[in-house]
Amino acid sequence: MVLSSVLGFPRIGKNREVKKAVEAYWAGKLSADELQTAAAEVRKWNWTSIKAQGVDLIPSGEFTLYDHVLDHSAAFNAIPPRYVGLGISDLDVFFAMGRGRQTGGVDVPAAEMKKWFDSNYHYVVPELSEQTEFKLNYNKALAEYKEAKAAGVTTRPVVLGPLAFLILAKAGREATPGFKPISLLPKLLPVYKTLLKELKAEGAEWVQIDEPNLVMDVAEQYAEQYASAYAELAKDAPKIMLTTYFGRLGSNLPFVAKLPVCGLHIDLDREPGQLGDVITAIKDTSLVLSLGLVSGRNIWKTDLTAAASLGRKAVEALGADRVIAATSSSLLHTPVTLESENKLTAEQKDWFSFALQKAGEVAVLASVLSDSQDSKISQLLEENKTSISKRRAFEHNSDDAVRKRVAAITPEDLKRKNPFPTRREAQKKHLKLPKFPTTTIGSFPQTKEIRSARAQLTKGSLTEDQYNDFIKKEIDSVVKFQEDVGLDLLVHGEPERNDMVQYFGEQFQGFCFTQNGWVQSYGSRYVRPPIIVSDVSRPHPITVQWSSYAQSVTKKPMKGMLTGPVTILNWSFPRVDVSRETQSKQLALALRDEVCDLEKAGIHAIQVDEPAIREGLPLRRVDWDNYLTWAVDSFRLATSGVEDSTQTHSHFCYSDFNDIFPSIQRLDADVISIEASKSDLKVLNAFQQFGYKNEIGPGVYDIHSPRVPSEQEIKDRIKSMLNLLPADLLFVNPDCGLKTRGWAETEASLKNLVAAARWARTEFA
Numbered sequence: 087m088v089l090s091s092v093l094g095f096p097r098i099g100k101n102r103e104v105k106k107a108v109e110a111y112w113a114g115k116l117s118a119d120e121l122q123t124a125a126a127e128v129r130k131w132n133w134t135s136i137k138a139q140g141v142d143l144i145p146s147g148e149f150t151l152y153d154h155v156l157d158h159s160a161a162f163n164a165i166p167p168r169y170v171g172l173g174i175s176d177l178d179v180f181f182a183m184g185r186g187r188q189t190g191g192v193d194v195p196a197a198e199m200k201k202w203f204d205s206n207y208h209y210v211v212p213e214l215s216e217q218t219e220f221k222l223n224y225n226k227a228l229a230e231y232k233e234a235k236a237a238g239v240t241t242r243p244v245v246l247g248p249l250a251f252l253i254l255a256k257a258g259r260e261a262t263p264g265f266k267p268i269s270l271l272p273k274l275l276p277v278y279k280t281l282l283k284e285l286k287a288e289g290a291e292w293v294q295i296d297e298p299n300l301v302m303d304v305a306e307q308y309a310e311q312y313a314s315a316y317a318e319l320a321k322d323a324p325k326i327m328l329t330t331y332f333g334r335l336g337s338n339l340p341f342v343a344k345l346p347v348c349g350l351h352i353d354l355d356r357e358p359g360q361l362g363d364v365i366t367a368i369k370d371t372s373l374v375l376s377l378g379l380v381s382g383r384n385i386w387k388t389d390l391t392a393a394a395s396l397g398r399k400a401v402e403a404l405g406a407d408r409v410i411a412a413t414s415s416s417l418l419h420t421p422v423t424l425e426s427e428n429k430l431t432a433e434q435k436d437w438f439s440f441a442l443q444k445a446g447e448v449a450v451l452a453s454v455l456s457d458s459q460d461s462k463i464s465q466l467l468e469e470n471k472t473s474i475s476k477r478r479a480f481e482h483n484s485d486d487a488v489r490k491r492v493a494a495i496t497p498e499d500l501k502r503k504n505p506f507p508t509r510r511e512a513q514k515k516h517l518k519l520p521k522f523p524t525t526t527i528g529s530f531p532q533t534k535e536i537r538s539a540r541a542q543l544t545k546g547s548l549t550e551d552q553y554n555d556f557i558k559k560e561i562d563s564v565v566k567f568q569e570d571v572g573l574d575l576l577v578h579g580e581p582e583r584n585d586m587v588q589y590f591g592e593q594f595q596g597f598c599f600t601q602n603g604w605v606q607s608y609g610s611r612y613v614r615p616p617i618i619v620s621d622v623s624r625p626h627p628i629t630v631q632w633s634s635y636a637q638s639v640t641k642k643p644m645k646g647m648l649t650g651p652v653t654i655l656n657w658s659f660p661r662v663d664v665s666r667e668t669q670s671k672q673l674a675l676a677l678r679d680e681v682c683d684l685e686k687a688g689i690h691a692i693q694v695d696e697p698a699i700r701e702g703l704p705l706r707r708v709d710w711d712n713y714l715t716w717a718v719d720s721f722r723l724a725t726s727g728v729e730d731s732t733q734t735h736s737h738f739c740y741s742d743f744n745d746i747f748p749s750i751q752r753l754d755a756d757v758i759s760i761e762a763s764k765s766d767l768k769v770l771n772a773f774q775q776f777g778y779k780n781e782i783g784p785g786v787y788d789i790h791s792p793r794v795p796s797e798q799e800i801k802d803r804i805k806s807m808l809n810l811l812p813a814d815l816l817f818v819n820p821d822c823g824l825k826t827r828g829w830a831e832t833e834a835s836l837k838n839l840v841a842a843a844r845w846a847r848t849e850f851a
């Protein structure tokens with residue numbers, strides 16, 4: 087019989103219970119016990135709800151209060167020395183690693199976060215060194231397996247694999263130069279062995295071990311380690327379901343197929359084309375094949391007929407007992423349930439499937455593939471066919487004007503009128519910025535008052551006019567604040583935006599958005615990705631009223647602020663009937679009009695943020711060129727309609743640039759701002775080596791922490807930047823936007839930033 091499985095479920099709760107509980111705990115309003123109780127309730131709801139959908143293999147252990155990779159670091163005792171001996175509870179050490187801690191005499195910054203493969207989820211990077219002493223502080227997988235059992239649900243525990251844990255880790259500060267985390271594999275395996283042995287002893291039949299790096303080029307160099315590690319682990323463990331996702335096994339397939347595990351999970355949502363090769367490779371083994379047929383990364387209803395026909399190929403080749411119908415990855419990237427949406431039309435609701443509905447889909451698929459289809463299943467299949475064909479019919483309705491415009495894009499549309507040196511002279515005359523110009527990345531604190539005003543607008547207790555007046559007052563005060571502090575290139579502060587992507591989704595034609603479609607981005611920070619449902623266009627100017635209002639209340643130059651096409655695409659749920667390239671170009675054209683309108687309205691510096699351009703990079707190197715070509719072209723299309731005298735900016739809040747330098751240069755933004763404070767300026771070496779030619783503002787302090795950088799710290803930072811970059815190209819700015827910060831630390835930090843820039847002007851005149 088074909089079984090069904092879900093690889094992981096959102097851990098935020100149906101109504102964001104986990105965010106609320108975790109933040110209340112941080113604020114001292116909830117005890118640790120109360121927090122654990124709230125978490126246990128969410129876990130129980132998850133397990134019982136998935137079970138009620140008819141799923142056979144239900145995940146446990148993947149729940150987290152902050153991040154599942156951090157859970158492994160804490161459980162394995164991979165705790166960097168700076169978090170040890172603080173005199174706080176284990177739970178508080180866990181949170182201190184995730185988000186830093188600055189209370190009761192304890193002052194530790196957060197550990198580094200990185201993007202989880204090509205998604206908008208961030209994980210906390212494990213930090214290892216020769217001194218790391220792995221031990222199993224607690225067996226989370228076991229504890230939650232037992233907890234589920236007590237709640238009447240038998241689960242398949244989930245753990246992140248040892249290779250993934252080490253490949254995702256970095257060398258800690260204590261490590262000797264050249265230390266490679268992977269060298270700790272022999273020391274780590276005993277911990278996994280204990281963990282797995284305990285699970286087996288408790289009666290767990292299967293364990294899901296995630297090794298997503300197996301879809302990347304990097305895995306090949308570790309082929310031997312995968313083999314020896316799994317040979318060791320398989321000795322005394324539940325049956326291992328080796329789980330890959332987000333891509334194809336490709337060149338790694340030959341060695342993966344030989345690993346001594348009982349099952350292999352592959353992502354057929356991303357890479358349906360790999361099924362044939364995988365079947366051929368494992369046919370003569372006894373491996374169970376878990377088919378990732380239901381997307382863990384998107385919210386479209388699965389075409390069950392198409393998925394079943396793919397699944398049948400596996401059943402025919404391997405037999406029903408060797409096939410599992412599953413989600414392609416964990417469902418953590420999708421909202422919890424469609425049942426919470428009351429504003430989508432019935433037509434729209436019929437297109438989508440959120441996490442809980444997806445659980446139902448794998449169950450139906452398993453029945454269909456088992457030929458144990460009763461009349462209820464037949465009816466569900468028929469309903470699914472109807473939904474899919476209605477959606478296809480809707481998708482067929484194209485906006486011909488948009489399509490024609492995309493088809494008519496010429497190479498000229500991707501080019502500024504003149505090269506950077508010429509533009510630079512024109513911009514100097516226009517903007518009259520001093521040397522080492524100071525600016526911010528766009529957002530200012532999103533206070534309770536701002537969020538509550540927006541909530542009132544949604545509820546109808548504030549009228550549109552009242553809300554707009556409120557936003558104007560916010561802009562007034564943000565502008566005044568920047569003038570008082572002495573910043574040079576001002577921003578309006580983005581108070582009108584709930585989120586830098588959702589906001590644009592709500593304004594464009596071609597999107598729909600949810601009321602409660604929250605997805606975890608990191609820790610207790612969630613986003614509601616808008617959904618692209620048809621061709622995208624801009625029915626009316628979006629930000630022009632706010633930016634030009636802001637410009638009208640100051641004599642200093644105002645920087646317009648937009649989110650770029652690639653970032654809007656990556657942080658939305660995209661269509662699957664049209665290529666990402668096409669969607670990106672449509673977005674770029676819509677943004678191009680906005681950029682030109684801003685210029686017409688007298689805005690002479692315009693920032694188009696592309697923080698997601700790096701995370702969108704395909705997981706396989708052979709796919710990079712194609713992506714980078716259309717991604718960079720989209721940015722250029724959005725930004726090159728302006729005169730030489732208009733200064734274009736872009737922003738990236740990560741420092742992992744090494745792979746994509748030529749593309750960053752090819753964006754041809756006049757100024758870029760980048761994250762540099764946490765990476766200790768290492769990134770600038772690379773800029774220097776590459777010979778980056780345009781203006782650049784490497785962030786001088788980390789905005790993710792409430793900590794105020796001293797004036798001296800910022801001066802030192804500027805000094806070291808000048809060792810690597812020419813003085814006349816340097817902007818002085820924070821790492822990223824200030825929306826998550828409070829006003830007190832914002833004011834103190836920016837004052838120090840301005841003072842340091844003024845000092846640099848005299849020191850390096």
Ligand SMILES: Nc1nc2c(c(=O)[nH]1)N[C@@H](CNc1ccc(C(=O)N[C@@H](CCC(=O)N[C@@H](CCC(=O)N[C@@H](CCC(=O)O)C(=O)O)C(=O)O)C(=O)O)cc1)CN2
Binds near residue numbers: 537587657
């Ligand atoms: N899409 C996206 N991805 C991104 C980033 C980003 O900015 N956007 N940045 C990086 C990640 N950083 C992030 C930084 C902050 C938040 C964040 O603050 N999220 C907020 C939600 C932001 C939002 O949508 N706010 C809405 C709704 C807020 C809300 O919860 N409202 C209350 C009502 C409030 C009231 O009555 O006072 C409710 O619905 O219960 C608004 O401002 O309008 C949160 O978790 O709380 C998310 C990601 C990378 N990926």
Ligand code: MET
Binds near residue numbers: 695824825
């Ligand atoms: C995640 S990048 C954020 C850029 C945006 N302009 C802001 O300042 O918030």
Ligand SMILES: [Zn+2]
Binds near residue numbers: 821822
């Ligand atoms: Zn940023």
